[in-house]
Amino acid sequence: MTSEFRELRLDGVGRRFSGKDALADLDLTIRAGEFIALLGPSGCGKSTALNCLAGLLPLTSGSIWQDEKRIDVLPPEKRGFGMVFQNYALFPHMSVRRNVAFGLQMRKLSKAEVARRTEEAIRLVQLEEHAAKLPGQLSGGQQQRVAIARAVVLEPSLVLMDEPLSNLDAKLRLEMRTEIRRLHQSLGLTTVYVTHDQEEALSLADRLVVLRAGRVQQVGTPEELHATPANWHVADFMGFRNMIEMTVARVSGDEVVLEGEGLRLVGTAMGSISTGATVVAAVRPEDVRVVEGEGDNRIPATVDVVEYQGRELAVEARTGTGSGRALHLRTDQRLAPEDRVSLAVEPQRLLVYPKEAGDPAPTELAEVTG
Structure with a gap:
């Protein structure tokens, strides 16, 4: 045909x-x-x-x-x-x-x-x-x-x-x-x-x-x-379940240092971003890793919910001692609720988007449709 x-x-x-x-x-x-x-x-x-x-x-x-x-x-x-x-x-x-x-x-x-x-x-x-x-x-x-x-x-x-x-x-x-x-x-x-x-x-x-x-x-x-979603709305819809509203502390080329919700993270700018601006940081669950020790882009967290999905676990952890921001990750490590973990995100995997005036706040848990 x-x-x-x-x-x-x-x-x-x-x-x-x-x-x-x-x-x-x-x-x-x-x-x-x-x-x-x-x-x-x-x-x-x-x-x-x-x-x-x-x-x-x-x-x-x-x-x-x-x-x-x-x-x-x-x-x-x-x-x-x-x-x-x-x-x-x-x-x-x-x-x-x-x-x-x-x-x-x-x-x-x-x-x-x-x-x-x-x-x-x-x-x-x-x-x-x-x-x-x-x-x-x-x-x-x-x-x-x-x-x-x-x-x-x-x-x-x-x-x-x-x-x-x-x-x-x-x-x-x-x-x-x-x-x-x-x-x-x-x-x-x-x-x-x-x-x-x-x-x-x-x-x-x-x-x-x-x-x-x-x-x-x-x-x-x-x-x-x-x-590379074009904006945070696309990232939200395309399965970036971790969407965190933060403030820009420093910009150096594409590298952005972010602060907010008790976190200090380094990410990659996905648009025009200036110091002091409110932005949305997006990262997929599969790009959040469980690591040992301290270092850059490390997030102390407490495991809250664990779902068995065959070869890996879908995990919801909360920053700090368990009362902070929910973060979603996938891991093949055997974790259980109440476990204390250190999470890491590579700067190139943490995408930082401008937040325009009038934009709604990103959901803490963006629904993955389907």
């Missing part, structure tokens, strides 16, 4: 509801064959962006282009996109085969062509032995495969997926992630995928678009967003 365009371009796309921006100034260029994930918490504008692309919502501002052709003025059926919904949206009275064939029949293709493409799509999602069954006789994962087959059988120039795995259990989600990536690669699809699950987005996408309050916070590869 080949895409019918070289690139899809969103220029200043915006959508307002009751005078409030649900999406504002979205600029994004999607290359043919690319897998793009729109990522962010509930209400960030990701589904609004997808529905604008699909033509289910008219734009309040901006435009959408396929190469040199403007498409936001076209109705959904004229855009040639396939869509996979969260709730599958299958016809319950039709077999798998008839569900997949339905869109082709509506296009009035020949019976032979409908049969050929239907069987090929069913084979791609590995449902040949279930082709005669009704949706109600299938598992959730199998129903989602039918929905994907129904979308790709139309050979769309773009496939839009709106949180397609959110109704599945953990094991099926993992299996379907692999299936979606396999289909994307084997068919050369161009895919835009909406999710609130950062792990899902990291594993599937070529590039991620992180949204917050209707505005783009960062666009980049999974590696870029995982290692």
Whole structure:
């Protein structure tokens, strides 16, 4: 399957509801064959962006282009996109085969062509032995495969997926992630995928678009967003569970000395930072280590909660004698509640972000979605 365009371009796309921006100034260029994930918490504008692309919502501002052709003025059926919904949206009275064939029949293709493409799509999602069954006789994962087959059988120039795995259990989600990536690669699809699950987005996408309050916070590869979030909001969402508000004591190039909450730490500046400013220091649990003795960037702490997770422990410790700041770490050392430990963070792993006026305080424990 080949895409019918070289690139899809969103220029200043915006959508307002009751005078409030649900999406504002979205600029994004999607290359043919690319897998793009729109990522962010509930209400960030990701589904609004997808529905604008699909033509289910008219734009309040901006435009959408396929190469040199403007498409936001076209109705959904004229855009040639396939869509996979969260709730599958299958016809319950039709077999798998008839569900997949339905869109082709509506296009009035020949019976032979409908049969050929239907069987090929069913084979791609590995449902040949279930082709005669009704949706109600299938598992959730199998129903989602039918929905994907129904979308790709139309050979769309773009496939839009709106949180397609959110109704599945953990094991099926993992299996379907692999299936979606396999289909994307084997068919050369161009895919835009909406999710609130950062792990899902990291594993599937070529590039991620992180949204917050209707505005783009960062666009980049999974590696870029995982290692170097653009601001503390992105870091918070991408799994940096330790977010500490501190004061800048000294700045020397990219090196920043921080003080606050009884701690003195050295980190790496991730923006314009000046002495005396209030900042947010972010570090992942896997970058907090249990060490022996004293030294730079050492934090005395008391173990509070220990969770067994197979090869390692997820630990919540509190600074000082147990009444201070909660810090989260992962370790293969055997720890127990009330253990006194010394924690260390490498300066290059402690990312220091400016805190703008009006920003909310970072949560002590940032939720890892998914």
